[in-house]
Amino acid sequence: MKRITLTIGLLVLLLIAEAQERNETDRRSRLTVLLETKDEKAVLSSLKKLEKSKTEEDKMLAYAYYSKIGNEEKVNLLNEQIVKVFPNGQLALQSKIEMIRQITDLADKDAKFQSLLRDNPDAPVGFDAYSMAMAYAAEGNLPKMNAYADFYGSKVTDQYGNKIDKRSIMAGLAPSLMHSKPEAAVPLFADGLDYYRISLSKPEEGATEDIRQQRRARGEQTYYVMLANYVEALLSTGRKEEALQIVAAVRHEMLTQENKENSIFLSLESAYLNALLANERYGDALPLLEEAYIKATSGRGIEEHLRKGYIAKNGSIEGIDTYLGSLTDAKQTHESKELMKKAISQKAPDFQLRDVDGNIVKLGDLKGKVVVLDFWATWCGPCKASFPAMQKAVNKYKDDVDVRFLFLHTWEKGSGDPTVGAKKYVIDNNYSFEVLMDLRDPATTESAVAKAYGVKGIPTKIIIDPYGQIRFNTSGFSADEEKAVSELAAMIEYAKKS
Structure with missing residues (x-):
C-alpha cells in the first residue's frame, strides 16, 4: 500500500514568503x-x-x-x-544568491552560502536558509539541519513581526527528516503538534472575520497534516499500536463533525488505513481498501490487501474472483462519472506552428483525429516530470492513426535558441514527441497559441475531438504514472466517441 507523505514544510514557507515580501x-x-x-x-x-x-x-x-x-x-x-x-548593492547580492541557488552539490552550496554570509551577514536569505535546513534534513545531517534552522529562526518573523516558534520551524523540517531518520523526526512532530494545539486554542488575530477564519483554517490544516505525518513516522519506527490509537481517536472525533474539511479528512483516512494495515487489521481496513481501489487513490499491492481483508471478513477465499470483479466494475463506473464531470465542449482555436525541424503543422489539417495538446517548456519542472507518463501514452497510441500528440513548447525563457533547446531536451531524453514551437511574439511577449487556449499554467493538456471541439482541459500532473496514463487514455477514448 502506498504511503503519501504530506508536506507541511510548504505551509511554513508561506511565513517566509510573507516576511520577505514586507521588505x-x-x-x-x-x-x-x-x-x-x-x-x-x-x-x-x-x-x-x-x-x-x-x-x-x-x-x-x-x-x-x-x-x-x-x-x-x-x-x-x-x-x-x-x-x-x-558592486556591493542589492542586485549584485541577488546575483550571488541566485548563483548559489543553482549549485546542486549540497556541500559546495553550504560552503558558498557560509562565505556569502561572512561578507553579507544581513543578506535576505531566510528562504534559502530554510531550504538548506530541509536539504540537510533529507540527508539526515542533524547538526547542519539544526544550524540552518537556528539561522532561519534568528532572521525571520511572522506576519505580526514576532519570532517564529522553534517548534513550528522544526516540525516543518520533520517530513524531510522522517525519510532518513524517522526516529529523530518523531519528537519534532510531537513538539509541533503541542505548539499548534496551544495556538488553535487561542483567539485568532486579524483585521476582519474573513482573515481570522482563513488563518484559523490554515492553522487547522497544518495541525492535521502534521498529525498524519506523525502517524507515518511512528509506523516507520515500529510504534504501530501507538500510531493506530492516535489516528483512530482523532478520526473518530472528526467523523462526528458536520463541516469537516474534506482534504484534511482524507489525509487522516490515508494515515488510518496505513496504521490498520501495519497492525494487520485487514478486516477493519477492508471498507477503506475498497474505497481506495474504486477511487484509484491507492498504489500497487492493494489487490493483495483486498484478498487478506476478504478472507478476514468471510473466513475463506471462496468467491474472491466474483468479489474482485464487482470492485472492478464499480471502479470503471466511478471513473466514467468522474470523467463526465470534467468533460466540456468548446470550439478549439485554429493555429499553425512550426515544429523543431521547421515544418508547418496546422490544427485544421487534423480534423477527424483526436488531438492531444501538451503545453510545456524546458524550464518547467512539473512539465518534465510528467513526460515519462506522456511517453507511455504516446507509445500506447503509436499505431492509432486517429490520435495525434502535439507537444507545444511555450513561454520560453532565457537568451538561448528555444527551438534548439527544446529539440535537444527531447532527443537527449529519448522522447518520441512531436514538438511545436509556440514562440513569444516580440511585440507582445506572449505565446499566441497558449493565449488563445487560455493557458494559465503549465503543464496543461488539452484534448480535442475529431470535430474540432475541446473536450478536456487539464493542468498539473500526477506523480502516479499508471494513473496518469489511464486517465489520459479515458479522455482520448471519450473524445473519440463524441
Whole structure:
C-alpha cells in the first residue's frame, strides 16, 4: 500500500514568503503604478529618469519593470550597469544568491552560502536558509539541519513581526527528516503538534472575520497534516499500536463533525488505513481498501490487501474472483462519472506552428483525429516530470492513426535558441514527441497559441475531438504514472466517441 507523505514544510514557507515580501512593499507599489499607467509617454519618461538616477533603488525599479514585461534586452543591459555601478548593492547580492541557488552539490552550496554570509551577514536569505535546513534534513545531517534552522529562526518573523516558534520551524523540517531518520523526526512532530494545539486554542488575530477564519483554517490544516505525518513516522519506527490509537481517536472525533474539511479528512483516512494495515487489521481496513481501489487513490499491492481483508471478513477465499470483479466494475463506473464531470465542449482555436525541424503543422489539417495538446517548456519542472507518463501514452497510441500528440513548447525563457533547446531536451531524453514551437511574439511577449487556449499554467493538456471541439482541459500532473496514463487514455477514448 502506498504511503503519501504530506508536506507541511510548504505551509511554513508561506511565513517566509510573507516576511520577505514586507521588505519589497515600497518597490512593488511603485512598480504596480508603472504597470497600470496607460499613458505610454509618461511611462517612458519615468523609466528614463529611473535609469539615469544615481540610486540603486530607482534603477532596480526600472529593472523590475522591464523584467515584468519581458524586455530581455533592457533587463540584461540594466543588470550589467547596476552591478558595475553598485558592486556591493542589492542586485549584485541577488546575483550571488541566485548563483548559489543553482549549485546542486549540497556541500559546495553550504560552503558558498557560509562565505556569502561572512561578507553579507544581513543578506535576505531566510528562504534559502530554510531550504538548506530541509536539504540537510533529507540527508539526515542533524547538526547542519539544526544550524540552518537556528539561522532561519534568528532572521525571520511572522506576519505580526514576532519570532517564529522553534517548534513550528522544526516540525516543518520533520517530513524531510522522517525519510532518513524517522526516529529523530518523531519528537519534532510531537513538539509541533503541542505548539499548534496551544495556538488553535487561542483567539485568532486579524483585521476582519474573513482573515481570522482563513488563518484559523490554515492553522487547522497544518495541525492535521502534521498529525498524519506523525502517524507515518511512528509506523516507520515500529510504534504501530501507538500510531493506530492516535489516528483512530482523532478520526473518530472528526467523523462526528458536520463541516469537516474534506482534504484534511482524507489525509487522516490515508494515515488510518496505513496504521490498520501495519497492525494487520485487514478486516477493519477492508471498507477503506475498497474505497481506495474504486477511487484509484491507492498504489500497487492493494489487490493483495483486498484478498487478506476478504478472507478476514468471510473466513475463506471462496468467491474472491466474483468479489474482485464487482470492485472492478464499480471502479470503471466511478471513473466514467468522474470523467463526465470534467468533460466540456468548446470550439478549439485554429493555429499553425512550426515544429523543431521547421515544418508547418496546422490544427485544421487534423480534423477527424483526436488531438492531444501538451503545453510545456524546458524550464518547467512539473512539465518534465510528467513526460515519462506522456511517453507511455504516446507509445500506447503509436499505431492509432486517429490520435495525434502535439507537444507545444511555450513561454520560453532565457537568451538561448528555444527551438534548439527544446529539440535537444527531447532527443537527449529519448522522447518520441512531436514538438511545436509556440514562440513569444516580440511585440507582445506572449505565446499566441497558449493565449488563445487560455493557458494559465503549465503543464496543461488539452484534448480535442475529431470535430474540432475541446473536450478536456487539464493542468498539473500526477506523480502516479499508471494513473496518469489511464486517465489520459479515458479522455482520448471519450473524445473519440463524441
